[in-house]
Amino acid sequence: MSTQTLEAANDSQINSVEMEETVARIRSHKGVEAVIIMDRRGAVIQSTLSEDQSTAHASALSELTGKASNVVGMLNQNEEDGDDELTFLRLRSKQREVMISPEKGFILVVIQNLSLVES
Amino acid sequence: MVLRPSKSVPTTKGNRNPVVKEDLAKPRRSHPSSATKSRKPSNAPKVPRKKKPKERPSDDQPAFQGPVKRIIKPENQLELSDKELDEDVSRILTGDDPNVPKNVCKYSYKDKCYKPDPPGQGDNMATHFSILGTTLHIDSEECKKYQDNEATSDETTAVNDTKVTLECQTSTSRDSGSAAVGASLHIKNQFNYSERATQTFNNPLRSRGVHTTPPPITQFSEQANQWIIYDSYKSECLISMMELKHDGGSRSTSFEDKLASIVAGKDDEAATERSDMMHSESMANALKIMGRLVNQNAEDDIFTDFKYYEDPADSAKPGHGTLLPLWRFSNSRTSRKQVTSLCWNPRYDDLFAVGYGSYDFTRQSTGVVCCYSLKNTSYPEYAIRTESGVMCLDFHADHPSLLVAGCYDGNVSVYDISTGSNKPIYSSSIRSGKHSDPVWQVRWCAGRSSNKEMNLYSISSDGKVAIWTMSKNDLKMEPVMLLKHNNLSKDDFGEPPLTGLAAGCSFDFNASLESLFVVGTEEGNIHECSKAYSGQYIKTYDGHHMAVNKVQWNPFHADIFLSCSADWTVKIWDHKSPQCLLHFDLGNAVGDVCWSPYSSTVFAAVTTDGKVHIFDLSQNKREPLCSQKVVTKARLTNVSFNSNDYILIAGDDRGQVHSLKLSPNLRQLHSANENSEDEALQKKRLMKVLSTINKNYAT
Numbered sequence: 001m002s003t004q005t006l007e008a009a010n011d012s013q014i015n016s017v018e019m020e021e022t023v024a025r026i027r028s029h030k031g032v033e034a035v036i037i038m039d040r041r042g043a044v045i046q047s048t049l050s051e052d053q054s055t056a057h058a059s060a061l062s063e064l065t066g067k068a069s070n071v072v073g074m075l076n077q078n079e080e081d082g083d084d085e086l087t088f089l090r091l092r093s094k095q096r097e098v099m100i101s102p103e104k105g106f107i108l109v110v111i112q113n114l115s116l117v118e119s
Numbered sequence: 120m121v122l123r124p125s126k127s128v129p130t131t132k133g134n135r136n137p138v139v140k141e142d143l144a145k146p147r148r149s150h151p152s153s154a155t156k157s158r159k160p161s162n163a164p165k166v167p168r169k170k171k172p173k174e175r176p177s178d179d180q181p182a183f184q185g186p187v188k189r190i191i192k193p194e195n196q197l198e199l200s201d202k203e204l205d206e207d208v209s210r211i212l213t214g215d216d217p218n219v220p221k222n223v224c225k226y227s228y229k230d231k232c233y234k235p236d237p238p239g240q241g242d243n244m245a246t247h248f249s250i251l252g253t254t255l256h257i258d259s260e261e262c263k264k265y266q267d268n269e270a271t272s273d274e275t276t277a278v279n280d281t282k283v284t285l286e287c288q289t290s291t292s293r294d295s296g297s298a299a300v301g302a303s304l305h306i307k308n309q310f311n312y313s314e315r316a317t318q319t320f321n322n323p324l325r326s327r328g329v330h331t332t333p334p335p336i337t338q339f340s341e342q343a344n345q346w347i348i349y350d351s352y353k354s355e356c357l358i359s360m361m362e363l364k365h366d367g368g369s370r371s372t373s374f375e376d377k378l379a380s381i382v383a384g385k386d387d388e389a390a391t392e393r394s395d396m397m398h399s400e401s402m403a404n405a406l407k408i409m410g411r412l413v414n415q416n417a418e419d420d421i422f423t424d425f426k427y428y429e430d431p432a433d434s435a436k437p438g439h440g441t442l443l444p445l446w447r448f449s450n451s452r453t454s455r456k457q458v459t460s461l462c463w464n465p466r467y468d469d470l471f472a473v474g475y476g477s478y479d480f481t482r483q484s485t486g487v488v489c490c491y492s493l494k495n496t497s498y499p500e501y502a503i504r505t506e507s508g509v510m511c512l513d514f515h516a517d518h519p520s521l522l523v524a525g526c527y528d529g530n531v532s533v534y535d536i537s538t539g540s541n542k543p544i545y546s547s548s549i550r551s552g553k554h555s556d557p558v559w560q561v562r563w564c565a566g567r568s569s570n571k572e573m574n575l576y577s578i579s580s581d582g583k584v585a586i587w588t589m590s591k592n593d594l595k596m597e598p599v600m601l602l603k604h605n606n607l608s609k610d611d612f613g614e615p616p617l618t619g620l621a622a623g624c625s626f627d628f629n630a631s632l633e634s635l636f637v638v639g640t641e642e643g644n645i646h647e648c649s650k651a652y653s654g655q656y657i658k659t660y661d662g663h664h665m666a667v668n669k670v671q672w673n674p675f676h677a678d679i680f681l682s683c684s685a686d687w688t689v690k691i692w693d694h695k696s697p698q699c700l701l702h703f704d705l706g707n708a709v710g711d712v713c714w715s716p717y718s719s720t721v722f723a724a725v726t727t728d729g730k731v732h733i734f735d736l737s738q739n740k741r742e743p744l745c746s747q748k749v750v751t752k753a754r755l756t757n758v759s760f761n762s763n764d765y766i767l768i769a770g771d772d773r774g775q776v777h778s779l780k781l782s783p784n785l786r787q788l789h790s791a792n793e794n795s796e797d798e799a800l801q802k803k804r805l806m807k808v809l810s811t812i813n814k815n816y817a818t
Contacts, residue, residue, distance in 0.1 A: 016398050019397070019398060022403075022406045022410060025410060025498055026410050029413045029497070030417040031416070088408070090412075097416055099412050099413070101408060103402065104401060106397075108405045110409050112416050
C-alpha cells in the first residue's frame with residue numbers, strides 16, 4: 001500500500017509541477033492580470049492576486065458562472081437529448097477579457113488586459 | 120536619683136585632707152557624723168582625740184569599736200595656730216565636675232580654626248542610679264493623671280480585684296488614699312507578673328508502607344507524518360460511516376444525525392476531489408484551452424492577419440507574390456539546435472512536428488522533437504527529448520499520434536505523442552538492427568502488411584534503404600535496397616569510395632505504383648528503385664553534382680518528381696525520361712523543396728541565404744513568383760506546406776520555425792470551384808505546362 005501511495009504521490013507531483021509551469025506560462029503572456037482557480041461555490045483555491053481581490057473576484061465570477069450554467073440548463077429543457085452543459089464563458093469589456101472555464105468541481109478564470117496587448 | 124550639690128558649704132581653710140574630699144565625693148556612703156565633722160573646722164582638735172581611741176584598742180582589746188578614722192597628716196602640711204584655724208575661709212561648692220576638662224579645643228569647621236570648647240550642659244551630669252519599671256512615683260504628674268483616669272472608670276472591678284492588689288499596696292505609699300489603691304490595681308509590675316505556658320506531648324510520628332505489584336510496562340513507538348495522519352483519519356471516517364450504515368436499519372437515527380453523516384461524507388468527498396481535481400485531466404485541459412485563449416488574445420493581430428489579410432499589392436502586380444511572416448516558433452530548449460525536419464500532422468492540420476538536431480558532424484548533441492499547434496504559438500503542445508539529434512520525422516497517416524523519428528546515431532524510434540512521455544514506444548537497437556550512419560529520411564508505409572503490422576521505411580548514409588516492422592515487442596529492420604555505386608566503371612580514374620555503397624540522402628515513394636521509389640544520394644545521383652528488386656536500380660538519373668537534399672513526387676501527377684540539391688539547383692523530372700524537364704538555378708544551396716498540396720504547379724524551395732522561393736509553373740516557367748528573404752543571418756533548412764491553410768513553415772539552423780502566409784498570387788487556382796479542383800484537372804494542367812517544354816507531354 002505504501003508503494004502505491006508513494007507512486008500516486010509521485011505522479012501527482014509531476015503533474016503539479018507541470019500544472020505550475022502551465023499557470024506560469026499563462027501568466028507570462030502579455031496583459032494577463034490574474035489566474036484564479038476556485039471551486040464551484042467560489043472558494044479560492046489558487047490565485048495570483050491578493051487575498052481580498054481574489055475573494056471578491058471569485059464570489060462575483062462564481063455567481064456569474066452559476067447563472068450562466070442555469071441559462072444553458074434552461075435552453076436545454078426544450079430539447080430532447082438534454083445533456084448540454086456550459087463549457088466556456090468569455091466576458092469581453094473595453095479593456096479586459098475575462099475567460100471562465102467551468103469544469104467539474106472547479107472554475108478556472110484568467111483575466112487579460114487587452115489594452116496592454118494593443119500597446 | 121541624682122544628687123546635685125548646690126549649697127555652698129563653709130569649709131575651713133586648712134582642711135584639705137583626703138578624708139574630707141572622700142566625704143564630699145561620696146556623701147551617701149559616708150557617715151553623717153563625719154560629714155558634719157568635716158564641715159566644721161572645730162573637728163580638728165578632735166583629731167588627737169580620735170587618735171586616742173585608736174591607741175586604746177591596742178591597749179585594752181578587744182573593745183567594741185566602730186570604724187575608726189585615722190587622720191594622717193602629710194608631712195608638708197602647714198602648722199596653723201588656733202587663731203589661724205578659727206579664721207573663716209569661705210568656699211563655694213559648685214555643681215561643676217572638676218574631672219571634666221575645661222581647656223578642650225576643637226577644630227571648628229565653620230571658622231576654620233581651633234576654638235576652646237567649654238563643657239556644655241550635660242557634661243557635668245553624672246548618673247548614679249537609674250531603673251526602668253512600671254512603677255510610677257506617687258508625686259509625679261503622670262501618676263496624678265493615671266489616678267484621675269482610674270477614678271472615672273468602674274468602681275466594681277476595682278472591688279473585685281482588691282484582694283489581689285492588696286499585696287501590691289505595700290509597695291505603694293500608705294497615704295495615697297483609696298483612689299490611689301484603686302488606681303494601682305491594674306498596674307502590672309515586674310515583680311508579680313509572670314507568663315505561663317504549658318507543654319503537651321507532641322503527636323508521635325508513624326510511617327506505614329505497603330508494596331504492590333508494579334503496573335505492566337509496554338514500549339510503543341510510532342512515526343507520524345501527514346499522510347499517515349490522513350490515512351488514519353480516513354480509515355476512522357470509513358469505519359464510522361460503516362457503523363452508521365450498519366446501525367441505520369436497526370436504530371432509527373434522528374434527522375440531524377443523518378444530515379450530519381451526509382454532510383460529513385460529502386465534505387470528505389469534496390476534500391479528496393479537490394486534491395485530485397487540482398491535478399486532474401480536466402484541469403490540464405482547462406489550462407490548455409486557457410493558454411491558447413490567452414495566446415490568441417496576446418497575438419490577436421497575427422491571428423487576424425493569418426485569417427483575413429490579403430496583400431492588396433498582388434492585384435496590381437500579376438505574376439508576383441509575397442509572403443507575410445506570421446508567427447515565429449522558438450523555444451529556449453531548441454535555441455542552439457538546427458531545425459532538421461518539419462512534418463504536418465495528417466489529421467489535425469494545425470499541428471506540426473519539428474525535429475531538432477544538427478547537421479554539423481562536430482557539434483552533435485541531444486535532439487528534441489516539438490509539436491506545435493497554431494492554436495498556441497508560444498509553447499509546444501508536446502516536447503520529446505532524444506539522446507541523439509533528430510534528423511527526420513513522419514506522422515502516420517492513419518494513426519496521427521504515431522510519430523517516427525530517425526536520429527543522427529542511426530536509430531529509428533516510434534513515439535506516441537499523445538502520452539506526452541519522452542520514452543519511445545518502439546526503438547531500434549543493435550540487436551534488432553539499426554543504421555550505422557545518420558538516418559536522413561523516414562516514411563510510414565501506407566496501409567499494413569499481410570500480418571497487420573505497421574511498416575516504415577528509412578534511408579541512411581550507410582547506403583541502405585530499410586523497412587522496419589513494428590511487431591509486438593520490437594522494431595525489426597530488414598534492408599530493402601543497398602545503394603551500390605553503379606558508375607564505378609565509368610570514371611574509375613576517380614578515387615574509389617571507402618565503402619561499397621552510396622550514401623542515401625532522400626527518397627520518396629510513388630503514390631500510384633506502390634513498389635516504385637526514387638532515391639537521392641550524396642554523390643548527386645538519383646536512382647529509381649523498386650521494392651521488388653533489391654539488388655539493382657531500375658533507372659539512374661544523371662541528377663545533380665552534389666548531395667540531393669530532397670526528392671518528392673508530385674501529389675497530382677504520378678510520373679513527375681522534384682529534386683533539389685546543394686549544387687544550387689532544383690530540377691523537375693519525369694521518371695520515364697533520364698533528362699530533367701526543367702531546372703532552376705537559385706544561386707545558393709537548396710535545403711528543401713516541397714510541392715504545394717493545393718496546386719499541381721506550385722512548389723516552394725528554401726536556400727541557405729535565408730530565402731524562400733515560390734514557383735508556379737503555370738504562371739512562370741523560369742522565374743519564381745516570389746523570392747523573399749525570411750531570415751537575415753540564419754540558413755533555411757526545411758520547408759513544408761500546410762494542407763488546409765495557405766501557409767508554409769520554414770525551419771532555420773538557429774532553431775526557429777517561421778510561418779509564412781502566401782499572398783493571393785501564389786495560390787491561384789485555375790478553376791471555377793476554387794476549393795476543390797479535382798485531381799484530374801490538376802494533372803491536366805501540369806501536363807499542359809510541361810508540354811510546352813517537352814513534346815512528349817502533348818495532350
